[in-house]
Amino acid sequence: MADRFVDHLLIGGGIASATCAQELRDADAKGSILLVARELDPPYHRPPITKGYLGGSETKDDTLIELSDDVEVLTRTSVMALDPAAKTVTLSTKETVEYGTALLATGAMVRRLQIDGVHLDGIHYLRALGNADSLIEDAETVENVVCVGGSYIGCESAATLTRLGKRVTVVLLEEEPMERAFGVQVGQWVRGVLAGHGVQIVGNVEVERFEGEGERVARVVLAGGRALDAELVVAGVGVTPDVMLARKAGLEIGERGGVRADARLRAHGADGLYVAGDIAEYDSPSHGGAVIRVEHEEHAASQGRTVARNMLGAEAEHTDVPYFFSDLADWASFEYVGPALAWDEEVVEGDMPSGTFTVWYLADGKVAAMLSAGGHGDIERAKALIASGGTLA
Ligand SMILES: Cc1cc2nc3c(=O)[nH]c(=O)nc-3n(C[C@H](O)[C@H](O)[C@H](O)COP(=O)(O)OP(=O)(O)OC[C@H]3O[C@@H](n4cnc5c(N)ncnc54)[C@H](O)[C@@H]3O)c2cc1C
CATH class of the missing domain: 3.50.50.60 (FAD/NAD(P)-binding domain)
Incomplete structure (x- = not known):
């Protein structure tokens, strides 16, 4: 018998869990939500760590992710064990928690x-x-x-x-x-x-x-x-997906080092258990069913949203095309959608030296990825071409 029951348990205190919590609340889920986070701080955005936070233009408060008051957040607390069959976890506080649905989003560790x-x-x-x-x-x-x-x-x-x-x-x-x-x-x-x-x-x-x-x-x-x-x-x-808890729980680990999930982000063979973010290795419908795993902030958020909908019964596939961005101080910035697992041709549009350009990555003539620097390209068009296996007209 567990010490308590929660409707939605979110394991990990990163963007994937935080976005899932917020999407559950926005969808007006009435159930209880518990987010368990090992770190000292409540969920925050990591990209400023090499950008504005390191450079001094952003404070810790600027990085924090807003959560509804009725999402229970336990910081400095780890999930020590997960039993997917019994749908229970044991926390570092020794408390045991039974869940209705759970998200495993333990992120990655630096190499x-x-x-x-x-x-x-x-x-x-x-x-x-x-x-x-x-x-x-x-x-x-x-x-x-x-x-x-x-x-x-x-x-x-x-x-x-x-x-x-x-x-x-x-x-x-x-x-x-x-x-x-x-x-x-x-x-x-x-x-x-x-x-x-x-x-x-x-x-x-x-x-x-x-x-x-x-x-x-x-x-x-x-x-x-x-x-x-x-x-x-x-x-x-580089980083490696933090699959320690998943491995101990007997979940399937994929070739890319993440936790294997289907297109709905359901962990293989575990009822009511989903994965999102850096650990999610899933069959991606927008890549013709290929298995992908990415380490992109916006994609972790987008997966968190898909998981929230599925926790509420939507049975939705995660069709979003992964999106990544990078800033080099205030000198240059770019966005990227893909990822291209392999490509054999690059088509450049715009003016590379001035930092305003697009690179299309093609595999057998089909768009596999696109990089847009200085706001040059149309990201939504690129996403549509990648998802449909389209060519450049
Ligand atoms: C410095 C830096 C800069 C970045 N810049 C960019 C960028 O410019 N653009 C971009 O797209 N992406 C960027 N990223 C990548 C992006 O931040 C990650 O893809 C994203 O944070 C992944 O989110 P996540 O929720 O999957 O995992 P994480 O953010 O890693 O969160 C997982 C959390 O779970 C906790 N945890 C692990 N195990 C347990 C457990 N057993 N119990 C409780 N908690 C546990 C971890 O301590 C961690 O806090 C950057 C990452 C870093 C580190």
Whole structure:
């Protein structure tokens, strides 16, 4: 017998859970809603962590996600065990809760570098507001920063920290920043934007070790021996879906490391249990049924909305095409819809050097993704073309 029953249990305190809670309330669900969140803070937006919050233009309050008063939020509380057959969970407070429907949205954890010197002070990862607070405090007195990783975390942090007056170098495995997700042409454009504002880019190289002076990092040593001065390091080397609870509960884990779900975002083989956000690996109707998993804020929110409708009996498939955005300080910004799992052609429209352009990613002539910089492209048209397997007229 559980200690109590809730109609809708939301596991995880990120955007997916928060949006699901809000959608349930907006749909006028009468039932009880409990959101269980491991972090110190109630749900907040993570994108400002590398942008406005890190740069000082946004406060913690600006990042918080508004929730109705009648959504019960337990912060600093973890779900320790989930029994999908009994529809119960055990919290870190020892309380047991039975649910009618539940959302599993435990998000992702940063990947950590496994090289010599990782224990030194001054090496930071960015996932939570608290990580940004430590970085901001630590950055006050330093001059040289190395960002490890050429994805959006490394590039956005590099831009923001340069804006704050730091001398920043980005070190990456690929030739061009953001190349892996958006291709070489966009990568060269990102390089141009960053380099144009003084960020040094060192591509095609692995970080071998960190060296310190006393307890603190002082240099980043690259394969081949080159050493870069760095009193501060920001490592953005990817994330892994946080499926610890799901795995323990016996849920199916997919090839992309997430929790497998069908097109309605129902976890395989678990009655009344849904997944959303960074852990959701689902059959996407807008990708011809292909299994996808993305780590995009707006898509996590959109999945949270679909789950809320399904918790109330809608039986709706999640047909939204994933949307992503990125800002490089106030120098450049872009939006992207996709993701293109593979593509064989890129069609550029507009003017790349001025930062106002569209890139269409085509696979066998069909639109697989689109990137729009400087507000150039029509995102809704691109979403429609991706979902319908359309071609550029
Ligand atoms: C620094 C940064 C910048 C970003 N910028 C962008 C951007 O510009 N554009 C974009 O589209 N996306 C961006 N993202 C990605 C986006 O923020 C994520 O895709 C989104 O936060 C995923 O939401 P989520 O709800 O799935 O998971 P999360 O936000 O990770 O939330 C999951 C929460 O669940 C908690 N949790 C885990 N296990 C348990 C448990 N057992 N019990 C209770 N709680 C638990 C975790 O502690 C966490 O707080 C960024 C991410 C980061 C970190």
